[in-house]
Amino acid sequence: MQTLKADVVSITPLTEFVSKVVLAPEQPAEFEAGHYLQLVLAEKDKRAFSIASRPSQKQQIELHIGASGADSYAMQALDHLRQHHENGTQALIEVGLGVSQLRIDCTRPVVLLAGGTGFSYVKSMADHLAEIDCDRPVFFYWGVKHEDALYAKEEMQQWAAKRSNFTFIPVVEQPQGEWHGHTGLVHHAVMKDIVSLEPYSIYMAGRFDMIGIVRDDFIEHGAQREYMFADAFAFIK
Template sequence: MADLKGVSQVRVEPAGKSFSVEAGQSVLEAGLKAGITLKHSCRDGQCGECRTTIVSGLVDYAEGLQDKLIDSDREGCTGLMCQARPLGDLVIDAPEVTELEGISIQKFPVRVMSKQILSDDVVVLRLAPAPGVEFRCMPGQYIDLQMRDGNTRSYSMAATDDSGQIELHIRKMPGGVVSGFIYDELKEKAILTAEGPFGTFYIRDGDAPIILTASGTGFAPIKAIVEQLIRDGNTRPVHLYWGGRRLENLYHHQRCLDWAAELPWLTYIPVLSDEEGIWGGRTGFVHQAVVDDFPDLSSHEVYVCGAPIVVSSARRDFVDKCNLDLNNFHSDAFV
């Protein structure tokens, strides 16, 4: 790794904004600190969502990250901005910055206003920011939620209402310290700490047909996006695929059926992986159902949220098999 010294300047086009990156900082870290939201999701190099076109300049990475890079990263045409360290001044192409202007990351206390157990492993929390906190976000983004013992986890927001309350869908993970505590022990009225919003998983302006794909509680940001589309009077065709092992894993199945019945532009396709012979609907992997239904995705926008294997498999197959433009693939991987 090259010796990084001094301060580099990063210019963001087409917004024409600039920010400084200190030695040892990643481009994403410095941008967020400066109030400039570059595209990102996991923030640790696993999901690839922060991959951005480099117009000019060079970046370097810490040792051990080579397996996260693709050919265009190695050639210097693109970079994983959550891990990339500039080797001098840099110009990047990041059109999402304009769309997220005015949304800033902040840290603030929240009170647990309600806790609802939806299934044997899913709980819904509604959180109220402290008085005086004005929390702005795009539907589809996520927050970091910190417990009183300091343990922190990231959770996508399923909704933010007019009162400013935040809705989270949290799955109790086997052996999960934080999710287990939230599901089993967290009480209403408890005070936690939230930080955000993070992520660039939001609907882009345009008229292309939309494919929404979720696995498990990856439905949370998808719910926020659908509700935004409803509020905005959407007319773009939307296909919503939601996958789970069993029907009870689709904890808002009836809500999705109601949407499909009420909204002429929305089609709902539930997909179960462990119900063959019992379930009368689609079975298998949720992303494979999309491949089967849409062998040509060249004119679509796709939004995928769920486990890393779901996101990576969808990205690979949608691009390689279905001709999806990688620029039209947007994801939020739970890592």
Template sequence: MQKVSCNVEELHEMADTLWYVRLKPEQVVDFNPGQYLLVVMADDDKRPFSIANKPLENGEVELHIGASPDNTYALQVLRRMQEQGKIDIQLAAGKAYLRDSRHPVILMAGGTGFAYTRSILQQMLADGLHKPVFIYWGVRQEEHLYAHEELNAWAAEHKELTYVPVVQNGSEHWQGKTGLLHDAIMEDFPSLNGYDIYVAGRFEMAGVAREAFKEKGVDPERLFGDAYEFI
């Protein structure tokens, strides 16, 4: 993998405990939509984060980092970025990148796993949507839907795109789907055969989804997620 130093061009909190980071690598970098990078904290300490944008000509890389007070793993990365204004990364990693396919697509994102699906979706929009694409984004509270307006705008602009937010603990004002993310997909699709499905989120969620989707006839060769390299 390529190792490169980056300047931290932008860092701000998008929502409670959710941070946006924009990095400018000091040399040209290359990755496929849906791949991730490793933040190099030390030679024996490299921390993975999904890339949240499609490959850009200016080489910039965006990250969406969830960092609650009990998540020192991510907070230490943010603190170094804030204090030094620079960070070393390695890329690109991951085999669950966007495939060239005619199959309709389901993008399934839990929490900040949305970053992974955003990279894929951005590339698909840039290439032109010629098939149905469904993005399901699950969060615990609706305030964590930090890209809700962006996704609604994209869905309004592209008739092939359907955006379905799912809030696990919806308030009395929430009008959308509630409950578990994979259940929402199971309810909406009589069959998952013939779909390309990209999954990002906690390993537990990815594992449960894989087993559940078998009941709907998913083709294991068309189910993509970096979690499946480890579980």
């Protein structure tokens, strides 16, 4: 783990509730795809956020922070970052955390599963796999409640269209108006599309209540526990 000071370069809205934060650490950041960082608010108050950028981007780290509710865990972190941005001061971060980073094993096909802002965690891995030219099939599922939360849908569709081994599958839980893709819970879409998860390595991020359910349903659907990765496992039963 590296402890670094970082400039807060920008904070821009991706949706009404999700912000993109770009940090420029004072030294190159060392991390693997799928790692997270902690934003240090105080010695005993550190907030975890997945790193959306890929490991080769050592000078600028991108985060996607979903925050609603004035006093929420994430809103307090965003306010802290905004203050540094406005004052031109540096935030303190701990980079390179987690045990669910991408395993470079180009033999197993991969399912990347994101619920909401869990997108950040799997985006880093997808970008890294593309950069190292790994040719195993990658199925990137991104589930959201409403379509307007798919803030990177077009970008991901264009990105996957250029890569024959990548498939991007957005899933809207409660579609309003015209939506022609998968509906319902994102992991149900995976189980509809894939007969058995036995051969796959599976990486997932989302709400804690989601991850416990997905783990159990995927094991029923053939997934092997040793090939399922999520940092949320450390926080749930």
